[in-house]
Amino acid sequence: MIEVVNLRKSYRRRNVLNGVSFTAEKGQITCLIGINGAGKSTVLRAIMGLTQVNSGTVHIDGRPMSRELYEKVSFIPDRLTMPLGMKMEEAMQFMADFYRSWNPARAKELIQFFQLNGNEKIGHLSKGTAAKFNLAIGLAQDSEYVLMDEPFSGIDMFSREQIADVFSSDLLDGRGVLLTTHEIAEMEHLIDKAVIMNNGTISREFDCEQIRSDEGKSIVDVMREVYLA
Numbered sequence: 465m466i467e468v469v470n471l472r473k474s475y476r477r478r479n480v481l482n483g484v485s486f487t488a489e490k491g492q493i494t495c496l497i498g499i500n501g502a503g504k505s506t507v508l509r510a511i512m513g514l515t516q517v518n519s520g521t522v523h524i525d526g527r528p529m530s531r532e533l534y535e536k537v538s539f540i541p542d543r544l545t546m547p548l549g550m551k552m553e554e555a556m557q558f559m560a561d562f563y564r565s566w567n568p569a570r571a572k573e574l575i576q577f578f579q580l581n582g583n584e585k586i587g588h589l590s591k592g593t594a595a596k597f598n599l600a601i602g603l604a605q606d607s608e609y610v611l612m613d614e615p616f617s618g619i620d621m622f623s624r625e626q627i628a629d630v631f632s633s634d635l636l637d638g639r640g641v642l643l644t645t646h647e648i649a650e651m652e653h654l655i656d657k658a659v660i661m662n663n664g665t666i667s668r669e670f671d672c673e674q675i676r677s678d679e680g681k682s683i684v685d686v687m688r689e690v691y692l693a
């Protein structure tokens with residue numbers, strides 16, 4: 465389980481995270497939801513230690529986040545982080561050389577799944593192909609948790625469907641997924657748990673199936689309650 469407790473973060477005098485606490489379970493898809501600027505990416509970056517927080521803790525499977533635990537978690541950012549002059553296959557080889565957790569068989573499977581052409585230069589990729597490449601790199605690691613920041617951002621309908629298929633495929637392999645997305649309708653049937661952020665705090669954290677059966681509400685219904693109250 466990823467356990468985020470009371471994260472606080474400010475940029476200059478502006479509070480961006482005002483005590484964020486929630487959990488994301490292994491084997492489940494947890495979606496961090498919120499309007500633009502709510503602080504979702506900041507939370508993901510804070511979990512990965514890429515953003516320094518003012519206070520608060522992150523535990524992975526009961527242990528405080530540490531350098532060795534980062535191997536348990538792969539982070540798929542919403543932009544390219546590999547050198548733009550590299551070809552995709554070179555970038556993958558680079559990852560294979562540097563990450564003990566790299567799984568070459570799964571990398572191959574992902575290249576086929578997304579129909580990527582390894583010869584293409586990263587700097588020449590369309591937005592959609594870049595998103596698929598980012599996903600392929602993140603999922604090819606044998607991590608126990610995967611964090612995804614806006615995997616559908618700027619992606620055409622068919623590619624969105626292809627990316628959504630990842631969530632119901634064995635490419636996730638029982639891992640815990642924590643993602644941010646604005647494409648709630650597309651993901652609704654795949655999400656186990658929703659965590660709604662507003663103004664740097666968590667307004668609601670709920671089991672999607674339970675709220676559907678107990679209260680007959682969709683995620684969007686709950687979002688309306690939070691944002692339009």
Ligand SMILES: Nc1ncnc2c1ncn2[C@@H]1O[C@H](COP(=O)(O)OP(=O)(O)OP(=O)(O)O)[C@@H](O)[C@H]1O
Binds near residue numbers: 475480499500503507
């Ligand atoms: N490096 C930074 N310096 C100053 N302010 C920042 C910085 N990074 C983020 N912020 C601010 O923190 C707030 C939260 O940003 P964040 O990117 O986490 O929001 P988000 O919920 O992911 O938004 P979106 O849905 O638009 O991606 C925003 O108001 C943003 O302007």
